[in-house]
Amino acid sequence: MDERVRRHAEILVETCGEVEQGDMVQIQAPTQAEDLVVALYEQLGEVGARPSLSWSVPEAGRAYALAMDEDDYVTKEHDLAAMEETDVTFLIGGGPNPFETSDVPPEKSQAGQRAHQPILEERLGTRWVITTHPSAAGAQQAEMSTPAYEEFVYDAMNKDWEEQREFQAQMVELLDPADEVRIVSGDTTEITMSVAGMDAVNDWGSANMPAGEVFTSPVPDSVEGEVLFDKPLMRQGNEIEGAYLEFEDGEVVDFSAEKNEDVLGGILDTDDGARRLGELGIGMNRDIDRFTYNMLFDEKMGDTVHLAVGAAVHEAVPEDAEFNDSAVHTDMIVDMSEESFIEIDGEVVQRNGTFVFEGGFEGEAQDAVEQ
Numbered sequence: 001m002d003e004r005v006r007r008h009a010e011i012l013v014e015t016c017g018e019v020e021q022g023d024m025v026q027i028q029a030p031t032q033a034e035d036l037v038v039a040l041y042e043q044l045g046e047v048g049a050r051p052s053l054s055w056s057v058p059e060a061g062r063a064y065a066l067a068m069d070e071d072d073y074v075t076k077e078h079d080l081a082a083m084e085e086t087d088v089t090f091l092i093g094g095g096p097n098p099f100e101t102s103d104v105p106p107e108k109s110q111a112g113q114r115a116h117q118p119i120l121e122e123r124l125g126t127r128w129v130i131t132t133h134p135s136a137a138g139a140q141q142a143e144m145s146t147p148a149y150e151e152f153v154y155d156a157m158n159k160d161w162e163e164q165r166e167f168q169a170q171m172v173e174l175l176d177p178a179d180e181v182r183i184v185s186g187d188t189t190e191i192t193m194s195v196a197g198m199d200a201v202n203d204w205g206s207a208n209m210p211a212g213e214v215f216t217s218p219v220p221d222s223v224e225g226e227v228l229f230d231k232p233l234m235r236q237g238n239e240i241e242g243a244y245l246e247f248e249d250g251e252v253v254d255f256s257a258e259k260n261e262d263v264l265g266g267i268l269d270t271d272d273g274a275r276r277l278g279e280l281g282i283g284m285n286r287d288i289d290r291f292t293y294n295m296l297f298d299e300k301m302g303d304t305v306h307l308a309v310g311a312a313v314h315e316a317v318p319e320d321a322e323f324n325d326s327a328v329h330t331d332m333i334v335d336m337s338e339e340s341f342i343e344i345d346g347e348v349v350q351r352n353g354t355f356v357f358e359g360g361f362e363g364e365a366q367d368a369v370e371q
Contacts (some may be wrong), residue, residue, distance in 0.1 A: 001019070001033070001035060001038070001039060001060050003137050004150070004154045004158060005035050005039050005133075006039050006042075007154075008036060008039070008131070008133075008154065008157060008158065008209075009036060009039035009040045009043045010043055010341070011158065011161075011205070011300055012034075012040065012053055012129055012131060012209060013040065013043040013044060013047060013156065013211060014043075014210050015161060015206075015209075016090045016127075016131075016205055016206060016207065017090065017129050018088075018127060018351070019044060019047050019049050019087075019088050019127075020049070021047055021048035022047065022048060022050065023047075023049045023050065023085050023087040023088050024049075024050050024085055024087045024088075024090045025044060025049050025050060025051040025052070025089075025090065026051075026052055026054070026082070026083070026090070027040060027051055027053045027089075027090045027092070028053075028054045028056055028085045028089075028090070028091050028092065029053070029054075029055065029056060029090075029092035029133070030050070030055070030056045030057075030058075030059075030093070030095035030096070030133075030135075031096055032053055032094050032095060032096060032133065032135040032136075032137070033092045033094050033133035033135070035133070036092060036133040037053065037092070044360050046055070049088070051267050053099065054246045056092075056095060056110060057260060058096070058097065058100035058101060058216040059100060059278065060089070061100075061101060062100055062101045062103075062237075064328075065101065065104040065108050065109070065112065065352055066103075066104060066108075066110065068093075068203050069368055070105075070107055070111045071111075073108075073111040073112055073114070073115040074115055074131055075116070075117075075118050075119065076115075077118075078117070079119050079331065080119050080122060081120055083119050083122040083123050083126070083163055084122055084148070085297055085308070086129045087126060088129075088293070088360075089123050089126045089127070089129070089169075090129050090131070091128070091129070091130045091131070092129075092131055092132065092133055092136055093130070093131070093132040093133070093294070093296065094132045094133035094134060094135040094137075095133045095135070095137065096135070096137045097137060098137065098141055098237065098293070099232055099237050099238075099239075100237055101236055101237035101355070102236070102237035102238050104236065104237065104266075106236065106262060106263050106265075106266030108267060109236045109266065110266050110267070110269065110292065110328075113328055114128045114270065114271065114327045115176070115269060115270045115277055117326070120327070121128040121371050122315060128207060128272070129207060129208070129209060129358045130207070130208050130209070130296060131208070131209040131294055131296070132153065132294060132297070133155075133223045134146075134149050134150040134152075134154070138292070138294060139155075140292045141292065141294070141306045142290075142292035142293060142294070144292075145169065149157055149292075149325055152292070153291075153297075155287045156210040156212070156287045156288050156297060156300070157209055157210045158216070158287060159287060161204050161211070163207040164203070164204050164205075164211070164212060164284075164285070165202060165204035165205075167266065167284065168202045168203075168204055168212075168213075168214050168337070169202055169285050170357045171200070171214040171282060171284065171349075171355065171357075172200045172201075172214055173215060174344055174349050174365070175216060175282075175344060176194075176200035176216075177193070178195050178200075178344045179194060179196045179283045179345055179349065180192060180193070180194055180196075180344070181193055181195055181218075181222075181342065181343070181344055182342070182343040182344075183227070183278060183305060183334065183336075183340075183341075183342055183343075183356050184340060184341055185228075185230075185334050185335070185336060185339065186338075186339045186340065187338040188226075188227075188228035188244075189225075189226065189228050189340075189359075190211075190222070190225050190226065190228070191223065191225035191226065191227045191247065191307075191336055192222075192223070192224050193218035193219070193222050193223045193277065193280065194218065194219040194222035195216050195217075195218055195219065195280070196219060197219070197318065197320075197321050198216045198217050198218070198219070198245050198316050198317060198318070198321060199216065199316050199318060200214055200216045200298075200317065201214065201216065201313070201315045201316050202214055203215060203333055207301060208296060208300075209255065210285060210287075210288065210296070210297060210300055211246055211255070211285070211300065212283045212284050212287075212288065212300035213244055213281045213282060213283050213284055213285070213299065213300050213306075214281070214283025214284060215279055215280060215281035215282070215313060215316060216279070216280055216313075216315040216316045217277075217278055217279055217280070217312040217313050217317050217323075217324070217329065218250075218277045218278075218279075218280055219321075219322065219323045220250050220276045220277070220312075220322055221249050221250035221251075221252075222250055222278075223247040223248055223250045223251075223276070223277050224247055224248065224249075224250075225246075226244070226245065226246045226247070226361045227244070227245055227247075227307065227334060228242070228243075228244050228334070229242075229243040229332040230242075230291070230333075231298065231304070231331055231332075231333035231334070231335055232259075232290060232354035233295060233298075233330075233331070233332055234293055234294075234295070235263055235267065235330060236262075236263060237265075238260045238263045239259060239260060239293075240257050240259060240260045240261075240264050241258045241259035241260070242255065242256075242257055242258030242259065242262055243255070243256075243257045243264055244256045244257065245309070247277075247349040250277070251275050251276055252275040252276075252309065253266055255268060264348050267309065267310075267330050268309065269308070270326065270327055270328045271326050271328075271350070272326075273310060273311065273325045273326030273327075274309055274310050274326045274327070274328050274330075275309065276309065276310075276324050276326075277307055277308065277324070278308050278309065278311045278312040278313065278324045278326065278329055279306070279307065279308035279310060279312065279313050279329070279331070280304065280305065280306075280307055280315070280324075281299055281306045281307075281331070282304075282305050282342070282350075283299060283300045283301045283303070283304040283305065283306065285300040285301065285302065286302045286354075288300050288301045288302070289301070289302070295331050295333075298333055299333060300333050301333075302353060303335065303336050303337040303353030304334065304335060304337075304353075305333070305334050305336055305342065305353075306331045306332060306333045306334070306337055307331070307332055307334070308332070309326075309328070309329075309330050309332075310324075310326035310327070310328035310329040310330050311324065311325060311326040311327070311329040312324040312325075312329055312363070336350065336352070336353050337352060337353040338352055338353075339352070340352055340353070358359040
């Protein structure tokens with residue numbers, strides 16, 4: 001077996017999942033990730049955990065959704081019961097065809113997500129990890145050879161996470177005590193939000209793998225302005241391009257997309273919380289240096305921020321703060337590499353992708369950017 005796969009499994013069990021003897025572990029994976037599943041089972045056996053495995057078959061999900069009546073979606077109680085007995089959940093991506101469910105009507109996808117919400121909420125109470133096994137389909141989508149894509153994936157994951165934690169801690173120190181964040185990119189994005197009372201979280205390997213971001217949750221009714229997401233995203237088997245959102249009093253009041261606008265509209269119509277922001281994330285993994293159509297990687301890129309409509313992130317919302325609840329959590333990316341800046345309480349902390357604590361940061365505002 002490729003030693004990089006063994007190392008990946010070791011990181012998942014020891015660093016991300018912190019799996020202990022006797023833990024009940026759920027693994028959900030595509031068949032293409034068989035090597036990683038085998039390596040995981042080996043690691044879990046050494047710890048003395050108790051794993052169970054569910055294979056992900058997108059073709060089966062598509063067939064079910066197309067045959068299903070929208071009004072018949074209900075929570076799968078047996079899945080909920082299993083999750084209630086689970087300590088650690090590993091969700092592995094890397095299936096064969098990311099467009100497999102592209103012809104499922106958006107209203108059915110949203111109905112399915114609403115029915116799944118109790119299971120999602122229960123899963124968020126476990127130690128959960130989302131990761132990807134490099135596959136030929138992933139390489140094709142990223143427009144890379146399979147060996148080059150494998151190297152890219154493992155470089156982003158098999159790294160010194162303690163060093164990454166220290167790097168990101170500098171952004172946490174700036175964001176955690178903040179009251180207001182302003183994001184400007186060119187003449188298409190200017191958005192402000194309050195983060196007062198929210199926590200800034202250092203994602204350095206405790207959940208997603210790869211990790212590499214600092215995130216928080218905005219105060220739900222505080223978001224104002226407009227944002228053009230200049231990186232596409234995959235959702236429900238569809239590619240959404242040129243997504244645009246306009247916010248007033250924290251709520252999306254206008255939206256558009258250059259491609260698959262109906263899918264974006266379906267996401268926003270899932271429930272009341274889907275029209276509010278649940279997350280502000282700042283990408284800081286410098287080993288992710290290209291866009292690959294895999295949000296797990298793309299949202300961690302240096303030189304980007306991502307905003308998620310829908311559910312807030314529990315780790316970022318204290319018990320006495322307002323939590324934005326939704327059945328969806330849809331991340332969308334803004335490229336911050338040019339004519340862009342992040343401002344915290346009136347101070348620019350990132351300009352054109354470079355942080356104030358990095359070399360090459362320009363301390364004075366550029367009129368061409370800020371006007």
